[in-house]
Amino acid sequence: MVAEKILIHNPTGLHTRPAKNLVGEAKKFESDITVIFKGKRANLKSLIKVLKLGISQNNFIELLCDGPDEQEALAHLKNFILAMEG
Amino acid sequence: MRGEPVSNGISHGVAFLMDTEIKIINRSITADQIAQEIVRFREGRDAAAIELQKLIEKVKTEIGDDKADIFEGHLEILTSEDLDAEIVEIINEQKISAEEAARIFAESNAREMEELDDPYFRERGQDFRDIGRQLIQEISGTGNQTIDLPEDAVVVSNELSPSQTAALNLSRVRGFIFHKGGINCHAAIIARSLEVPAVILRDTDLFNAIKDGDSIYMDGFTGEIWISPDEAVINELKVKERKNQQDQNELLKLIDLPSETLDHRKIGLYANVGGLHDIQSAKKYRADGIGLFRTEFLFMETMSCPDATRQADVYRSAIEAMNGQPVLIRLLDTGADKPLPYWSLPPEDNPFLGIRGIRLLFEKEDVLRTQIRAFLAASTAGPVGMMIPMVAALRSIHQVKALIEEEKAALNRKGPDTIRLGVMIETPAAVQLIDEILDIVDFISIGTNDLTQYLLAADRGNSSMHSYYDEFHPAVFRSIAHVIRHAKKKEKLNGICGELAGKILAVPFFTGLGVDELSINPSQIPEIKHLIRHIDAREAGMLVDEVLRIPTSEGIRARLTRFLTEKALMK
Structure with missing residues (x-):
C-alpha cells in the first residue's frame, strides 16, 4: 500500500464535474483507491461518496492506493489532481 | 402583501397553483418481488436519464448553455454506478x-x-432531492405529465426544483411566487434569465391566501403582490412599468436598427436555435436569419427517430416563421460523445475522433435519407440550407449530394434545387480544403467549438485541458480568417457559429473580416449589434491584419481588449 498527502488547489475543489473526471481516472486502475479527508474515508471510484466528502480548494486530502498497480495509480492520480483546473 | 423580491420586473397574470409534492405509497414487498422491483428501478432510472437529456437540450436552447451545467x-x-448500487442495496435489504x-x-x-461546510456542497443536497423526485416520477410512471399552463401564468408553488422549473412552458410564465427558497435557488436564477418577476412569500397564511385563478399583480423590484387590486394600484404599477419600459426601449430601439458598421457594412446577426420554441425569440430580437438550427432536440422528442412528416412540419414552420430570411438547418449531429438515448452505439476510446456527425449518418443511411426527404418537402416553403456536420473530406459532400439526387428522383422532383447545401467548417482538414469545398457548396459556417478542439488537440469536455482549449489561439483566428477570406472571394454565404461568435472581444475581428453572418443566441443580438454599430469596418480591417501577426492568445486578447477599450466599448 502506498499513500500520499495532496493539496487540492483548483478553485472549485472536487465539485461535480472535476470529481467525476477524477473518479473516471481512478477507475482506470485495479488497485483499491481511498481518499481520506477530515478523518472520513471514501472510495475514490465512487462519485457520490467523493462528493459527500465536500472537498474544497486548499484542502489536503490523503490518497491511499492498495493493489497490483498501486504505484502507477498514485503517481497518475497525483499528477491528475495537480493538473486540475477550473 | 409583500415578500422577498428575487427577480425584477412588473407583471400580472393568472395564479397557477402547482402541487409539487410527491406522494409515495409505501408498500413492502416479498423476497420474490425484489428482482422485479430492481427492474422497475432501472427502467425508471433509464427513463429519467432520457428526460434529463431532453431537459439539458431545452435549457441550453431556451435559457443558455451555462444554465444546463446543473x-x-x-x-x-443519476447514471453513476454508485446510485445503482445504493438503491439496489436498499431494495434488497429493506424489501x-x-x-x-x-x-x-x-x-x-x-x-x-x-451537513458539509462549503455552501456549494450544501446546495448539492437539493440536487439529490431533485434527482430522487425525477426517479420516483419515472418509476411510478407519473412523470411526463406535461403541465398545462394557462397563458400569462403566475406560477405559485411551495418551491420548484430546477428540473420542474425548466420543464415548464416558459413562454407562458409571467411570474413566480414561491414559499421556500432563496435568491440563489435555481428557480430564481431561471426567473432572472427569463426576465420575469419572482417573489418568495415565506408567511404561510399569506402564501395560502393565493387561490388558483386569482388575478395577480406583482412588483419584482419591491416584492409586493396584489390579488385583484383596485384601479389606483393598477395605475400606479402601470406608471412604474412604463418607466421601466422606457429603459428597455433603448434596447428595443436598437432592435429595429440594422446590424451594420459605422461605415454601413452589413454584418448579419443570425440566431442559433434548437427548435420552434426558440424561433419566437429569434423573431423578437429581429435575427437576420437562423444560422444554426440544431435538429438533435427534434430527435429526442420520442424514443425513436421522427418520421419525414414530423420533421418536414417543423422545418416548414421555421422557414415560414422567418419569412424569406435564410434558415440553415444542420443535419443530425450526434455521436458517442452525445448519443441519442435510443441508439446504442458501441463505446469508442475517442468519440470526438470517431463516428459522429455525418459519419454516423452514413452508417444510419435510412435516417439520413428521411431527413433529406423532410428537407425536400419543407423547401417549398422558402429558402432553406442543409448544413453537413463533421466534414473532413470532399467525399462526404459528394455522398450527401448523391443521396439528395436519389431522393429527388424518388419523389419525382425536377427543376432547380430549392435546398442550398452547406458545410460546417469544424475540422482542420476542411480549413485546408476550403477552396475546393467552396466550389461544390452554397455556403459555409465555421463551428468554432469543434474547430478549436481539433486544431489545438484539446478536448473541450476535459477540465484538465482548460488552459489548452483557447478559442483566442492564433491558430483558430488564422484559420477563421483563411476560410472567411476564401468564401468572400468566391462570393459564398459565410458565417460563424459556436461560442466564439458571441464573444464580445472577438466581434471587432469578425467585423474587420467582413463576415456575412454571426450566429449567436437570440438574446445576445442587441449587445453584439451595439458593438458592430460602433465599429468602423476599415479600421477593424486593419486590426485584423495586426491580429493575424500576433503569435499568442494572450497577445490577441490584449490587442482586441485595447481596440474595444479605446472606443469605450468594453464593459
Missing part, C-alpha cells in the same frame, strides 16, 4: 418498493451533503 451534474449522478428506495437514497444523501 442538469449535466444530475445526469452524472421496499423502488420508489421508496429512491426516496430514501435521495433523502439520506441530501442530508449528508447539507
Whole structure:
C-alpha cells in the first residue's frame, strides 16, 4: 500500500464535474483507491461518496492506493489532481 | 402583501397553483418481488436519464448553455454506478418498493451533503432531492405529465426544483411566487434569465391566501403582490412599468436598427436555435436569419427517430416563421460523445475522433435519407440550407449530394434545387480544403467549438485541458480568417457559429473580416449589434491584419481588449 498527502488547489475543489473526471481516472486502475479527508474515508471510484466528502480548494486530502498497480495509480492520480483546473 | 423580491420586473397574470409534492405509497414487498422491483428501478432510472437529456437540450436552447451545467451534474449522478448500487442495496435489504428506495437514497444523501461546510456542497443536497423526485416520477410512471399552463401564468408553488422549473412552458410564465427558497435557488436564477418577476412569500397564511385563478399583480423590484387590486394600484404599477419600459426601449430601439458598421457594412446577426420554441425569440430580437438550427432536440422528442412528416412540419414552420430570411438547418449531429438515448452505439476510446456527425449518418443511411426527404418537402416553403456536420473530406459532400439526387428522383422532383447545401467548417482538414469545398457548396459556417478542439488537440469536455482549449489561439483566428477570406472571394454565404461568435472581444475581428453572418443566441443580438454599430469596418480591417501577426492568445486578447477599450466599448 502506498499513500500520499495532496493539496487540492483548483478553485472549485472536487465539485461535480472535476470529481467525476477524477473518479473516471481512478477507475482506470485495479488497485483499491481511498481518499481520506477530515478523518472520513471514501472510495475514490465512487462519485457520490467523493462528493459527500465536500472537498474544497486548499484542502489536503490523503490518497491511499492498495493493489497490483498501486504505484502507477498514485503517481497518475497525483499528477491528475495537480493538473486540475477550473 | 409583500415578500422577498428575487427577480425584477412588473407583471400580472393568472395564479397557477402547482402541487409539487410527491406522494409515495409505501408498500413492502416479498423476497420474490425484489428482482422485479430492481427492474422497475432501472427502467425508471433509464427513463429519467432520457428526460434529463431532453431537459439539458431545452435549457441550453431556451435559457443558455451555462444554465444546463446543473442538469449535466444530475445526469452524472443519476447514471453513476454508485446510485445503482445504493438503491439496489436498499431494495434488497429493506424489501421496499423502488420508489421508496429512491426516496430514501435521495433523502439520506441530501442530508449528508447539507451537513458539509462549503455552501456549494450544501446546495448539492437539493440536487439529490431533485434527482430522487425525477426517479420516483419515472418509476411510478407519473412523470411526463406535461403541465398545462394557462397563458400569462403566475406560477405559485411551495418551491420548484430546477428540473420542474425548466420543464415548464416558459413562454407562458409571467411570474413566480414561491414559499421556500432563496435568491440563489435555481428557480430564481431561471426567473432572472427569463426576465420575469419572482417573489418568495415565506408567511404561510399569506402564501395560502393565493387561490388558483386569482388575478395577480406583482412588483419584482419591491416584492409586493396584489390579488385583484383596485384601479389606483393598477395605475400606479402601470406608471412604474412604463418607466421601466422606457429603459428597455433603448434596447428595443436598437432592435429595429440594422446590424451594420459605422461605415454601413452589413454584418448579419443570425440566431442559433434548437427548435420552434426558440424561433419566437429569434423573431423578437429581429435575427437576420437562423444560422444554426440544431435538429438533435427534434430527435429526442420520442424514443425513436421522427418520421419525414414530423420533421418536414417543423422545418416548414421555421422557414415560414422567418419569412424569406435564410434558415440553415444542420443535419443530425450526434455521436458517442452525445448519443441519442435510443441508439446504442458501441463505446469508442475517442468519440470526438470517431463516428459522429455525418459519419454516423452514413452508417444510419435510412435516417439520413428521411431527413433529406423532410428537407425536400419543407423547401417549398422558402429558402432553406442543409448544413453537413463533421466534414473532413470532399467525399462526404459528394455522398450527401448523391443521396439528395436519389431522393429527388424518388419523389419525382425536377427543376432547380430549392435546398442550398452547406458545410460546417469544424475540422482542420476542411480549413485546408476550403477552396475546393467552396466550389461544390452554397455556403459555409465555421463551428468554432469543434474547430478549436481539433486544431489545438484539446478536448473541450476535459477540465484538465482548460488552459489548452483557447478559442483566442492564433491558430483558430488564422484559420477563421483563411476560410472567411476564401468564401468572400468566391462570393459564398459565410458565417460563424459556436461560442466564439458571441464573444464580445472577438466581434471587432469578425467585423474587420467582413463576415456575412454571426450566429449567436437570440438574446445576445442587441449587445453584439451595439458593438458592430460602433465599429468602423476599415479600421477593424486593419486590426485584423495586426491580429493575424500576433503569435499568442494572450497577445490577441490584449490587442482586441485595447481596440474595444479605446472606443469605450468594453464593459
